[in-house]
Amino acid sequence: MHRPAAALFRLRSSVRRTETEIAMTTVVRFQIDHIRFLDPQGEPLGPLPDFAHDPAQLVPLYRAMYLTRTFDAKAIALQRTGKLGTFASALGQEAIGVGVASAMRTEDALFPSYREHAAQLVRGVRIDESLRYWGGDERGSDFAEARHDFPNCVPIATQVCHAAGAAYAFRLRGEPRVAVSFLGDGASSKGDFYEGLNFAAVWQAPLVVVVSNNQWAISVPRSAQTAAATLAQKAIAAGVEGVQVDGNDIVAVHHVARQALAKARAGGGPTLIEALSYRLGDHTTADDAARYRDPAVVQEQWSFEPLTRLRNYLVKLGAWGPDKEEALAHDCAETVNAGVEAYLATPPPTTAAMFEHLFATLPAALVAQRDEALRFAPSRAGAQRGGDHG
Amino acid sequence: MAEINLVEAVDLALAFEMARDDAVVVLGEDIGANGGVFRATAGLQQRFGAGRVLDTPLAEAAIVGTAIGMAAMGLKPVAEIQFSGFLYPALDHLINHAARLRNRTRGRLACPLVLRTPCGGGIHAPEHHSESPEAILAHTPGLRVVMPSSPARAYGLLLAAIRDPDPVMFLEPTRLYRLFRQDVTDDGEALPLDVCFTLRGGTDLTLVSWGAMLHETQAAADVLAAEGVAAEVIDVATLKPLDMATILDSVARTGRCVIVHEAARTAGLGAEIAANLADEGLYSLLAPVQRVTGYDTVMPLSRLEYEYLPSVERIVAAARKTLEAS
Numbered sequence: 001m002h003r004p005a006a007a008l009f010r011l012r013s014s015v016r017r018t019e020t021e022i023a024m025t026t027v028v029r030f031q032i033d034h035i036r037f038l039d040p041q042g043e044p045l046g047p048l049p050d051f052a053h054d055p056a057q058l059v060p061l062y063r064a065m066y067l068t069r070t071f072d073a074k075a076i077a078l079q080r081t082g083k084l085g086t087f088a089s090a091l092g093q094e095a096i097g098v099g100v101a102s103a104m105r106t107e108d109a110l111f112p113s114y115r116e117h118a119a120q121l122v123r124g125v126r127i128d129e130s131l132r133y134w135g136g137d138e139r140g141s142d143f144a145e146a147r148h149d150f151p152n153c154v155p156i157a158t159q160v161c162h163a164a165g166a167a168y169a170f171r172l173r174g175e176p177r178v179a180v181s182f183l184g185d186g187a188s189s190k191g192d193f194y195e196g197l198n199f200a201a202v203w204q205a206p207l208v209v210v211v212s213n214n215q216w217a218i219s220v221p222r223s224a225q226t227a228a229a230t231l232a233q234k235a236i237a238a239g240v241e242g243v244q245v246d247g248n249d250i251v252a253v254h255h256v257a258r259q260a261l262a263k264a265r266a267g268g269g270p271t272l273i274e275a276l277s278y279r280l281g282d283h284t285t286a287d288d289a290a291r292y293r294d295p296a297v298v299q300e301q302w303s304f305e306p307l308t309r310l311r312n313y314l315v316k317l318g319a320w321g322p323d324k325e326e327a328l329a330h331d332c333a334e335t336v337n338a339g340v341e342a343y344l345a346t347p348p349p350t351t352a353a354m355f356e357h358l359f360a361t362l363p364a365a366l367v368a369q370r371d372e373a374l375r376f377a378p379s380r381a382g383a384q385r386g387g388d389h390g
Numbered sequence: 391m392a393e394i395n396l397v398e399a400v401d402l403a404l405a406f407e408m409a410r411d412d413a414v415v416v417l418g419e420d421i422g423a424n425g426g427v428f429r430a431t432a433g434l435q436q437r438f439g440a441g442r443v444l445d446t447p448l449a450e451a452a453i454v455g456t457a458i459g460m461a462a463m464g465l466k467p468v469a470e471i472q473f474s475g476f477l478y479p480a481l482d483h484l485i486n487h488a489a490r491l492r493n494r495t496r497g498r499l500a501c502p503l504v505l506r507t508p509c510g511g512g513i514h515a516p517e518h519h520s521e522s523p524e525a526i527l528a529h530t531p532g533l534r535v536v537m538p539s540s541p542a543r544a545y546g547l548l549l550a551a552i553r554d555p556d557p558v559m560f561l562e563p564t565r566l567y568r569l570f571r572q573d574v575t576d577d578g579e580a581l582p583l584d585v586c587f588t589l590r591g592g593t594d595l596t597l598v599s600w601g602a603m604l605h606e607t608q609a610a611a612d613v614l615a616a617e618g619v620a621a622e623v624i625d626v627a628t629l630k631p632l633d634m635a636t637i638l639d640s641v642a643r644t645g646r647c648v649i650v651h652e653a654a655r656t657a658g659l660g661a662e663i664a665a666n667l668a669d670e671g672l673y674s675l676l677a678p679v680q681r682v683t684g685y686d687t688v689m690p691l692s693r694l695e696y697e698y699l700p701s702v703e704r705i706v707a708a709a710r711k712t713l714e715a716s
Contacts (some may be wrong), residue, residue, distance in 0.1 A: 043527055109463065142496035148463065150496050155486045162487065168456060169463035172415070172441055179459070191484075193453035202447055213682025357497045360555040363584055365631035 006244045007229040007350055025088055032232045034276075036246035040304045042312025051258075052251045053321035061250050062310050062320070063328060065094040066116055068118040069307065070332040071127055072281075074340060075134065078113065078266035079285040080218035087134045088115045092248075092280030097182070098122055098214045099253030100273075103261050104180055105234035110149040111163035112183040113156075114213065119381070120183060123149055127339025128346070137349055138357075157187035161198030167205035176266045178206040186217025188231045197272060198238040206264035208257070209235075209272045212247065219292040235272035247275030248306040250311075280305065351377035394574050397567040398429045399541035400506070402550040406578050408438050411466060413618060414552060417444040418453055418470030421445050426565055427472055442494065452507060452618040454480035461503040466552055475518030487542075489532030489558040489602075491670070504551045504558045508547060508650050509537070510602050512565035513700055514692040520564075521689060522653035524600075526631035527559045530598075535629040537561040539604040540574040543627060546581030553580060564603035575682040578593030584628045586636040592622035595646035595712055596636055598663060600626040603700060605651045610650075610705035619713065628696065629659055633677040634666045638674075640668060645676035650700055655683040 037048050051057040072091050074118060078084035088096065097118025101110065110116075110123055117130050124145030133140025141151035141173075153159035163181035168315065170177040187193055188211055199208040211231050215222045235242030245256045253275055260271035278301040281287045289298070314320035355362055355370040362370065394402065407413045416431055416438075422445035425432030435443035446453050450471055457467040469528035471477045477484075484505065491501040511520030527535045536551055536558055538544035544562065581587075589604070590611060599607040604625055611621040622640050628634070641647050647667060651662040660681040667679050682700045690698050 038394055110460075138494055139496055141494055142498045147498060150462070150499070158451075158455055158482060158487060161452045161483065162459035162462070164452070165456030165459025165461075165467075166463040167459070167467045169460045172465070191449075191479075192451055192455060195447075195449040195453060198447055198449070199452050199456050203444075322467070353496075357493045357495075358499075359492070359534075360500070363631035365634065 007032040034244045037251040064098040066095045068293045088284045089281035093277045095250035096247045096275040099250045101255040108178045111159040114152040116182045128342035131343035132345040157190035157192040164200040167207040168361040180208045185213040200270040201238045204269040206262045207270040211274045232274035244270040244274045246278035393524040393571040412428040413466045416553040450480045454483040461501045468504045475521040506560045508564040509561040510563045512694045534558040537601040550580035565602040586633045588623040590623040592620035595638040599650040609702045642674045648680045650682045677712040
């Protein structure tokens with residue numbers, strides 16, 4: 001494992017040592033390790049974890065990243081042709097979501113931001129569900145699988161607190177489950193991020209927090225977000241282990257996620273993983289990143305992207321080649337197209353859907369409002385049907 | 391049956407429900423070893439353990455945020471914000487998440503949490519300790535907002551709130567915590583949510599209020615009674631969703647209505663009730679609806695707080711105005 005220290009710190013008392021003063025003692029030292037196994041060309045930098053020698057474990061990771069990228073491109077195309085609302089691309093960050101989610105168990109719970117469909121697809125969220133969400137339909141968050149996973153979280157970093165609470169519930173009941181939360185680099189500036197981490201640490205709750213550091217919070221670069229050398233070190237203040245990983249090296253991401261999940265499951269408390277990557281696309285389809293960052297820099301970052309890296313390594317293992325690549329491209333296109341068809345064939349939500357899940361039972365005070373909405377509903381297909389799954 | 395005050399009734403209801411349902415956990419600042427700064431959770435940690443009665447770090451957003459995660463994963467958290475003036479950092483979680491988790495997931499995930507917080511003035515508390523934020527909360531779709539006005543209603547409504555499958559904001563008037571005692575049977579019987587309680591029958595006018603202001607409102611009804619005016623007094627109790635049927639029924643009989651609340655007037659719940667009376671009860675009205683409320687000022691520090699709070703005199707004056715109208 002290539003493990004240089006990303007940051008090395010020593011806390012000092014504010015009074016500097018002088019000839020006459022001997023009161024200073026160092027009360028804590030810490031360092032943040034950066035973990036990477038494969039270089040950008042897919043060459044091992046040293047000994048690899050066991051799973052990285054096993055194509056049967058690596059190929060599904062590659063397939064999941066490829067599916068994510070195929071889905072991403074299709075979602076943008078749908079948005080550009082007026083068939084989808086605003087969409088947040090995960091282009092370039094596929095290894096983080098796939099690497100972490102593939103280390104989770106079904107019974108664990110995911111608390112994503114709005115850019116983690118890589119993780120969600122691995123968790124069993126369907127392509128048509130994700131498209132329904134981005135297409136403006138709450139039914140997209142009623143996952144047929146992943147029933148305990150939280151939906152996309154748009155208010156920044158709040159999901160870290162929800163995950164900490166869920167982790168506490170698992171601990172209290174003695175269940176071997178882990179809550180996993182994703183956020184972005186910008187979100188690490190929010191109090192909710194620290195508060196959630198701090199609560200989980202005090203409770204020694206089974207929580208893994210993943211910062212997908214794609215270097216950009218819309219137009220604000222990582223350098224303007226914090227003066228801290230790493231985002232991983234923000235864990236230290238909460239008494240949490242923080243580690244930085246090359247987020248474009250899925251071997252490293254998966255390895256670190258496995259360790260953090262195993263630790264949490266065994267009662268070892270939370271871990272913060274900062275995964276370094278780069279947002280190769282715009283913030284969302286409503287953004288034009290060319291306004292605030294140099295396209296040449298983005299082009300350079302393509303040489304670090306995660307799919308090529310793993311593919312090169314798989315080829316070296318003798319586990320991958322052009323035929324398999326072509327077959328995978330075909331499979332992913334079919335899967336995505338089937339999802340798109342299911343999405344486009346979904347009848348619109350009924351007018352009554354606004355009222356149906358506001359409370360477990362619609363309060364009497366809202367009945368008249370629902371009836372008013374029904375009375376004035378546009379006469380579109382499905383609008384007047386009773387159920388919301390029509 | 392025992393004579394207890396409102397804060398003891400809260401404690402009693404929490405203890406009853408924690409004993410009945412293992413999923414109930416209580417969390418907040420100073421609620422464990424200390425039993426809460428108002429003693430609303432006294433004895434709970436000793437009885438149910440630190441695993442179910444959690445002294446949290448001092449961070450309001452995370453108190454509510456973690457309670458949401460707990461609730462979605464099958465617990466029934468009852469979280470406390472120490473004073474409602476400290477609720478605001480948690481509004482993001484309340485409004486964006488607790489109130490809409492069920493809707494966002496089409497019922498896949500629910501959020502059965504109760505958020506308790508003391509509210510209102512009148513106890514000479516420091517700055518930011520006397521807020522009346524109910525209208526902010528009641529404006530939020532998906533939230534229930536409840537405020538008890540007596541020990542018995544605190545006990546029964548809190549039990550109902552904990553058992554409700556959706557988030558409930560439970561506002562406890564600090565001024566009532568120790569103002570009076572009442573016989574409360576610790577039988578685990580909940581009171582219904584979403585309905586008003588008619589505290590006193592009357593034929594001449596309807597006084598509508600909630601929380602601590604019912605104390606002054608009842609006193610005003612006594613003054614009016616001495617003058618031969620029979621005022622009906624309604625405790626709204628659940629501020630959202632609002633039981634207008636009870637209020638409309640009363641006003642249909644009395645023709646006159648005075649709404650009394652401690653919170654500031656503009657966009658307060660009094661305006662909502664008055665608007666509903668105009669919508670659906672206009673032809674019953676014999677006089678314009680009157681509101682007696684806190685002023686649209688910052689809640690003053692303790693020297694002036696009783697000039698801010700609606701007085702018996704102001705309520706009686708408003709009542710007389712409606713009586714003189716026709």
